[in-house]
Amino acid sequence: MKHLLILHGDAEKAGINHEFAKAYRQGAESVGAAVKELYIMDLKFNSNKQFSNQITPLEPDLLMALERVQWASHIVLFCTVNHSSIPARLSGFFDRLFLPPLQGMADKQAKGLGVYPGKSARIVSVLDEESWKEWQLTKKPTYHAIKRSVLERCRISPVRTCTIGYVHSPENDYAKKWIAKMQAFGEKFM
Secondary structure, eight states, rough: OOOEEEEEESSOOOSHHHHHHHHHHHHHHTOOOEEEEEEGOOOOOOSSSTEEETOOOOOHHHHHHHHHHOSSSSSEEEEEBBBBBOOOOHOOOOOHOOOOOOTOOGGGGGGGOOTTTTTTEEEEEEEHHHHHHHHHEEEEOHHHHHHIIIGGGGOOOOOOEEEOOOOOOSSHHHHHHHHHHHHHHHHOOO
């Protein structure tokens, strides 16, 4: 059985990202996947790296998140990109749990932290109007840093991405098209 972890990187629980995640989950469950979800904004942890990038003890919420990441065979992140940047709390989450492989990790708590081979991922990002215009010009939104500098450095591969332009409401045709795509992606996730 495949294990899917949905990471909600958006502070708004009733927004369009929630609709996209719900469709992805429905698609994955329809083909027999086990699914767990994690609302990153609800976790209680210090999102700042400490002590010159040394591994600091993980808070209980991050230990639970680490357990779910290790459980998953596929991780899908739903996040917004506002003003060409991801939320700071989401960045802090990755700074704490998705460290690049470190030399000589002697700390017992660091065992298994930061290296996740055999997993695949997808990043689904909804861009605000300003970011959408920037993406149309350069095709380089900030979330690519998550793909290259975080997930791929932690040996998660492949990492697929979806960039969705400014969506006003889940009721318009553009949003409905993407909701249907999310369900299809969930049905065939790796």
